[in-house]
Amino acid sequence: MALSTNPTCRTSTSALPKPYRFSSNLSHLPFKLQKFPFRPSAIKTPSIFCTIAREMEEEKKEREPAVFQRPDSFGRFGKFGGKYVPETLMYALTELESAFRSLSGDQDFQKELDGILKDYVGRESPLYFAERLTMHYKRPNGEGPDIYLKREDLNHTGAHKINNAVAQALLAKRLGKKRIIAETGAGQHGVATATVCARFGLQCVVYMGAQDMERQALNVFRMRLLGAEVRAVHSGTATLKDATSEAIRDWVTNVESTHYILGSVAGPHPYPMMVREFHAVIGKETRKQALEKWGGKPDVLVACVGGGSNAMGLFHEFVDDKDVRMIGVEAAGFGLDSGKHAATLTKGEVGVLHGAMSYLLQDEDGQIIEPHSISAGLDYPGVGPEHSFLKDIGRAEYYSCTDEEALEAFKRLSRLEGIIPALETSHALAFLEKLCPTLPNGAKLVLNCSGRGDKDVHTAIKHLQL
Amino acid sequence: MACSLQTVFLPRGKFTTFSGNEFPRKMSHALPFPAESSGAIVCTMVSHETLTRGVVGLDSLITRRSPIKRLPLETEKKEEVCSGKFGKYGGKYVPEILMTCLKELESEFNLVLHDAEFQAELATALKDYVGRETPLYFAQRLTNHYKNSNGEGPEIYLKREDLNHGGAYKINNAIAQAMLAKRMGRKTIVAATGAGQHGVATAAACAKLDLECIILMGSLDMERQSSNVTLMKHLGAQVKFVDGNFKDANSQAFREWAGNLESYYFLSGSAVGPHPCPSMVREFQSVIGKETRKQAMEKWGGKPDVLVACVGSGSNALGLFHEFVKDEDVRLIGVEAAGLGLDSGRHSATLARGEVGVYHGAMSYLLQDEEGQIIGPHSIAVGLEDPGVSPELSFLKDTRRAEFYTATDQEALDAFQRVCRLEGIFPALEASHALAFLEKLCPSLPNGAKVVVNCSGRGDKDATTAFICKLQDSNGLVANA
Numbered sequence: 020m021a022l023s024t025n026p027t028c029r030t031s032t033s034a035l036p037k038p039y040r041f042s043s044n045l046s047h048l049p050f051k052l053q054k055f056p057f058r059p060s061a062i063k064t065p066s067i068f069c070t071i072a073r074e075m076e077e078e079k080k081e082r083e084p085a086v087f088q089r090p091d092s093f094g095r096f097g098k099f100g101g102k103y104v105p106e107t108l109m110y111a112l113t114e115l116e117s118a119f120r121s122l123s124g125d126q127d128f129q130k131e132l133d134g135i136l137k138d139y140v141g142r143e144s145p146l147y148f149a150e151r152l153t154m155h156y157k158r159p160n161g162e163g164p165d166i167y168l169k170r171e172d173l174n175h176t177g178a179h180k181i182n183n184a185v186a187q188a189l190l191a192k193r194l195g196k197k198r199i200i201a202e203t204g205a206g207q208h209g210v211a212t213a214t215v216c217a218r219f220g221l222q223c224v225v226y227m228g229a230q231d232m233e234r235q236a237l238n239v240f241r242m243r244l245l246g247a248e249v250r251a252v253h254s255g256t257a258t259l260k261d262a263t264s265e266a267i268r269d270w271v272t273n274v275e276s277t278h279y280i281l282g283s284v285a286g287p288h289p290y291p292m293m294v295r296e297f298h299a300v301i302g303k304e305t306r307k308q309a310l311e312k313w314g315g316k317p318d319v320l321v322a323c324v325g326g327g328s329n330a331m332g333l334f335h336e337f338v339d340d341k342d343v344r345m346i347g348v349e350a351a352g353f354g355l356d357s358g359k360h361a362a363t364l365t366k367g368e369v370g371v372l373h374g375a376m377s378y379l380l381q382d383e384d385g386q387i388i389e390p391h392s393i394s395a396g397l398d399y400p401g402v403g404p405e406h407s408f409l410k411d412i413g414r415a416e417y418y419s420c421t422d423e424e425a426l427e428a429f430k431r432l433s434r435l436e437g438i439i440p441a442l443e444t445s446h447a448l449a450f451l452e453k454l455c456p457t458l459p460n461g462a463k464l465v466l467n468c469s470g471r472g473d474k475d476v477h478t479a480i481k482h483l484q485l
Numbered sequence: 486m487a488c489s490l491q492t493v494f495l496p497r498g499k500f501t502t503f504s505g506n507e508f509p510r511k512m513s514h515a516l517p518f519p520a521e522s523s524g525a526i527v528c529t530m531v532s533h534e535t536l537t538r539g540v541v542g543l544d545s546l547i548t549r550r551s552p553i554k555r556l557p558l559e560t561e562k563k564e565e566v567c568s569g570k571f572g573k574y575g576g577k578y579v580p581e582i583l584m585t586c587l588k589e590l591e592s593e594f595n596l597v598l599h600d601a602e603f604q605a606e607l608a609t610a611l612k613d614y615v616g617r618e619t620p621l622y623f624a625q626r627l628t629n630h631y632k633n634s635n636g637e638g639p640e641i642y643l644k645r646e647d648l649n650h651g652g653a654y655k656i657n658n659a660i661a662q663a664m665l666a667k668r669m670g671r672k673t674i675v676a677a678t679g680a681g682q683h684g685v686a687t688a689a690a691c692a693k694l695d696l697e698c699i700i701l702m703g704s705l706d707m708e709r710q711s712s713n714v715t716l717m718k719h720l721g722a723q724v725k726f727v728d729g730n731f732k733d734a735n736s737q738a739f740r741e742w743a744g745n746l747e748s749y750y751f752l753s754g755s756a757v758g759p760h761p762c763p764s765m766v767r768e769f770q771s772v773i774g775k776e777t778r779k780q781a782m783e784k785w786g787g788k789p790d791v792l793v794a795c796v797g798s799g800s801n802a803l804g805l806f807h808e809f810v811k812d813e814d815v816r817l818i819g820v821e822a823a824g825l826g827l828d829s830g831r832h833s834a835t836l837a838r839g840e841v842g843v844y845h846g847a848m849s850y851l852l853q854d855e856e857g858q859i860i861g862p863h864s865i866a867v868g869l870e871d872p873g874v875s876p877e878l879s880f881l882k883d884t885r886r887a888e889f890y891t892a893t894d895q896e897a898l899d900a901f902q903r904v905c906r907l908e909g910i911f912p913a914l915e916a917s918h919a920l921a922f923l924e925k926l927c928p929s930l931p932n933g934a935k936v937v938v939n940c941s942g943r944g945d946k947d948a949t950t951a952f953i954c955k956l957q958d959s960n961g962l963v964a965n966a
Contacts, residue, residue: 138620142649145613151695173616173650175910177945183917217909220626240952434721438650439688473652473945476715 023227032095054186069400089338089405093460094288100289103187105370108267116289118194123296125243128193131465132186136300139183139218144301145172146308146465158452162460164301166451167312168438168468169305169333178209178470179329179440181297186297188215191278198277202266204231204259206238207474213247223247226266227286228258231395238474256389260400263373266355282325284403291403296333305465306336311464321454322467323447324364324417325396327403328467331341338414348450350392351419361390362419363402364410377404393422393478394442396470424449426482440476441470569760569847572601572883576877577759580844584748591761593669598768603668607661611772614693615656619645619773621780621937626907631923637932639791642784643910643940644805646778646799650685652912653942654773654801655754657684661769663694666750673697675743676752679706679731679797680868680915681713682942683754688722698722703730706867712946728759732872734847734860755798757874759846763875770804777806777937785935791816793926794939795890795919796836797868799875800943810886819878820922822864823891833862835874836882836889851875865894865950866914866941892921896955900924901944911941912951 094100122128134391136142147168159164171179199221209225216223225242229251232239242249255261270279284291291417309317322330337343352360367378380388380400392398409415428449433439440460447466569575597603611617624641632638646654674696678684684700691698700717701810707714717724727734742751752760781789794802799840808816824832839850844855852872854862881887897914900921902914912920919938
């Protein structure tokens, strides 16, 4: 997990133009850009840039993309990423980054983390050959891809989220922090955070939108059973993005004693990098298991994309393997033209949200559009900056699937393999309908089964006739 | 009188059982002919109404060829393979129509035990589908909690069967038997479930193997474990409700099987029932104990000192214990459900308070009243609500190889909350009974003793139950909300 900094990065001592106008009147999103006066399709050189980014782009042309560091020492993936945060948080982020880098090389930390991933989380998760699903997608002449599921649903707490939560809690403990905060939408990340806090004996505060709390009373109860304090957020629309802002506000106030466990590869540097590294175990295991099972690499990787953590966890290991195709599937909600979706990479524009520059769903005034998806975990108006970068350089492809397609896929996997996938994962599974007919015979497809669907059965029942 | 073991399974489904010496006495009133001589035990299953009015529709009697004798442990296995007996317990008390089926099942089972291809396929399914091997997790905070003021206490390890696909240990057996059924050419699986975990595991295995699946569940249980019912339906199983609870569902499942012997396969989830069911289930679950031995060797270079598991019918306990039965220095402890208290009459503590009789095809301890009627069991943990128990566990109790205790509903709920707070793991309420017993056990153990508790399932299905209990308990979490 050792990361090397870019040796040739030239730092500029000239003052960088402030990327935003810091306002003491924090609205429900404390840092938000004025609307860019240009359309994304016309972007060649963004009007907001820093000298370092420009230098990096020149260097990129000189070198193979494979060698290009992701992120660079400023936390940028190309133009995306960065650290758009209030001054009070800069120190905490720098401290976090240096702690992360030093622990990456620390054998004791690695050993402790590996032990917990093995005995507590239940890794390694299997790479399961889905025979009936493969048969289902065979063409009339008997040809079709071989479909494998990376079983993150078998992890403790039932999703990939725990990989990151456990590692960050261990990191926080090493840093001497006693208090953990997190935000949560549907409650899954909240439950994962409360779980690891119970395990490590840390105080835990979870911020949740008041509206979400009503809809997810059982998850709230679970978090409380685990000893966490769940605080209701009433501002704004009382949903995930407001909870995130409240959590960031708490962090600003309590930065000495508190660590903020961000659940996805979004947010200010070093979070996208850290969360990716903690989830990268998914891809590493996949490489090893693929070699054991068929003596080669996967041909196609498919994963659902909300914030993007499970996808980055699978993809990261293979980014430099050009012959491995990477496909992310977002939530198209009621349809891309309905305006009620969460397809950030397909329909979003570049802006800054929650501390990082990335694609996001914003209207003409730069206000965040409330996203919609039947799956709470994909219901996020932003996306990790690294995904934005991989899309722009054409390394990964991004598509989307509607609520209905996801529900069909949910039912399909349950009936064919006896595995009930999370509705988030079902979006990735739904895309197989379009993907498999195009793949050559025997192509090895690995799909990240990022979570189990026990939490979604009631939602599914309302929509499906059983 | 026919020499083979037979019984009557009358369609009305209420089973009457008698213990020990009462058989001949009661039978002599009811039967038009005298009972067998002293070398045999006579058991009959009749409905209560029939008995009081005289025997109507009685087809045959059960006889045993040999008198009761207690077998030493070493010959247990050999005897068991032949006749499914564990000492006096076990057996095949079933109607003649089921005998051929059971014999076929037994020979198929013996074949697959030695079939390398089947074993390899099963191993792959257990690894890639179920997610084995499950970790042996050192519960640091729980261990610290039980340390005394000197800082001494046992070391507590949890065998994480809660991490299996489906959320419990049930799938180990369900997938293996579903594969066996497919091999035998059966198209439909029929199973009965109490808490729903076995139903979910069976439905999942059937979906994977492309088999039809019928799950029978008691209507009382259905209300308490409705989330599991939803899961079974999603997995494509047909869920049928039977008035009553698990024992009624089990009887109905037997009936369905008896009506379709060629095409149906009865997938038993618990280590009760006629031979070879208890042995089969135990063999397929013994992977738990085998892994534990290996992991214990890796972790501390030795064996566990104490094994603790909850006991409903006994399959998870046997799965853990079986590997270590011959290791006399390993203590085996089973914890049953004391419900509202052993003296309240509302409990499921079969080994603590039951008497010997025949139930669902096997002789074992069971909860019966003075007239031999089954007492409806109670526990907050639906999976422990079984009036019967595995014949093998009855044998281990009588030979004192294993010890059995109980824990009440409240103790289980407290343990549920304790493990959540200390380890971030939601144990199933069933497993919480085993965890509750640690309160009494740990103070008595020497420093550094290795205790392995079988965390037999996860408690997501029980969050609602705990939620409701807390709402009713004014001193609970609601005050902290």
